[in-house]
Amino acid sequence: MGIGKRLWDVTRANVSDFASAFSTDTDTRERRRLDNEVEREVAQEVADTIGAKAGRRARRAATKAEDAWERAFEEARARGPGANASQREIDGWYRTLEVPVGADFATVRKSYRRLIAQYHPDKFASDPDKYAAATEVARKITHAYDGLRPMLEQ
The missing domain is CATH 1.10.287.110 (DnaJ domain)
Structure with missing residues (x-):
C-alpha cells in the first residue's frame, strides 16, 4: 500500500469519526458508548494481568535503581576525583x-x-x-x- 493511499484512509476514518461525534442518531451514540465501554473493560483486563503487574513492578524497581545511581554519581562528582584519596x-x-x-x-x-x-x-x-x-x-x-x-x- 502506498503512502498516499494510507494517508487517504486515515483521513477518511478521522472525518467519519468526527462526523459521527456530532450525530443525533441514538443508535450511533449508543454504539459509540458501547464501543468505549468495551475498550475500557479490555484495557482494565489487560492492566490486571500478571505480566502487566510484573512490568509495573519492574519499572518501579528500575526507576528506583536509576535514581539511586544518579544520586551516588552526583555525590561522587561533587566530592571530586581526589576526595577519597589517601x-x-x-x-x-x-x-x-x-x-x-x-x-x-x-x-x-x-x-x-x-x-x-x-x-x-x-x-x-x-x-x-x-x-x-x-x-x-x-x-x-x-x-x-x-x-x-x-x-x-x-
Whole structure:
C-alpha cells in the first residue's frame, strides 16, 4: 500500500469519526458508548494481568535503581576525583607527574602538559608495543592530574 493511499484512509476514518461525534442518531451514540465501554473493560483486563503487574513492578524497581545511581554519581562528582584519596595515593600522583609533593597548580599543570606531550600515544602510532605502553603511561599521567586538579585549583 502506498503512502498516499494510507494517508487517504486515515483521513477518511478521522472525518467519519468526527462526523459521527456530532450525530443525533441514538443508535450511533449508543454504539459509540458501547464501543468505549468495551475498550475500557479490555484495557482494565489487560492492566490486571500478571505480566502487566510484573512490568509495573519492574519499572518501579528500575526507576528506583536509576535514581539511586544518579544520586551516588552526583555525590561522587561533587566530592571530586581526589576526595577519597589517601595521602599515599596523592603522593603517588605527585611522583607520577614528576613534581615535589605540595607543588602549586601551575607547576602541576606545566608538568602534566610536558609529560603528555612526551608520552602521547599518537607519537608512537607506528609501533604497536610502544603505542600500548604510551597509552598506559598517558592514562596514568591523566589520572594523576585529574586527581590533583580539584584539590589545587581552589
